[in-house]
Amino acid sequence: MNHNRTIDLGALDGSGLPGPLVFALVGLGVHHRQLVSVRYFDLAPDGTIRYLTAADVEAADATLEKKTGRAAILARNARFGNVELVFTRAAGASGPNQVFRHIRADLSDKALADNPALIAYLDRRAAGRKVTAMTKAASYLLWRDAFSTIRDWLLGHMAWMISDSTGPTPFHAEAAGFEQVTYGAFKALMFSGTHAGEKALRELFESQPRRDIPVFFGYPDKVNQKHLVITRPKGSKDPAP
Structure with a gap:
């Protein structure tokens, strides 16, 4: 489907x-x-x-x-x-x-500054607790400086995230205290993101053993390969591969 x-x-x-x-x-x-x-x-x-x-x-x-x-x-x-x-x-x-x-909602920094209702809603929902997050087919917006507000909110409030390649870049995740576990294979972005993010993600996949994924989750990569990323706190065993 x-x-x-x-x-x-x-x-x-x-x-x-x-x-x-x-x-x-x-x-x-x-x-x-x-x-x-x-x-x-x-x-x-x-x-x-x-x-x-x-x-x-x-x-x-x-x-x-x-x-x-x-x-x-x-x-x-x-x-x-x-x-x-x-x-x-x-x-x-x-x-x-x-x-x-x-x-x-428009998730750009400017829109969220002009209308803070969404962030206020998310803060109410989190209420001091960690949340489970999912990012999928998000046009690599979380990689961009103009979407740092929603990216920082996610990295500051999530217990873990499941995503395709449009989740946080490896360097954004690491800076926030997370590690990333890869599934499938990734060679290049299917359309424009940032060169630094693309390089870091490719190196992340190459550094880990290949773990099979039977279905497409969000975007494929440029050569139509299936992939998935789990972003979790460093040293965590849950969710495990």
Whole structure:
């Protein structure tokens, strides 16, 4: 299954449901989870959640009716970009409800400085605890100086991360007290990143024994090789290869 690829999300632009919501529902179905509720929300400057009301939706509909084509799609995505799914195990199974939230945000340093709501939300969620992180098909943005705020937040709050080659570079990870375990093979970036990051990642893969990975996780490398990286605290045995 090609899950949440940019090209597939784009193909759903004209559908009745947003692409991220469609793929989230597919994920629930694959894992035999039962949907409890779907709610759209905004983030307040302090990171708290404000759920959209019926009046909010009606006002948005009235505004969207005045737009056409690409402008209508962009306006809809901006208004309904944050969605919460509450779900539970299949009927008859025990266990608490779980929550999945999709948040639409510009993660560049400038955008996060102009609108600190996302970082405030993440701080509330972490609340002094370490979090599990995943980065996948992220256009190598975490390698760039212009995305240092979100990179530093992740490196400062994560217990460990699973990623393709678009996770933290080996030198960013090492400076924050992490080591990286590689799976599959990596030769070169499939598109532009930074030369220093590409060289460091290639040397990291070459320095470790090859560990097989049976499926693609995010991007392949330039010659279509599968790869995966686990970033974990130095000396850690968990998660183990």
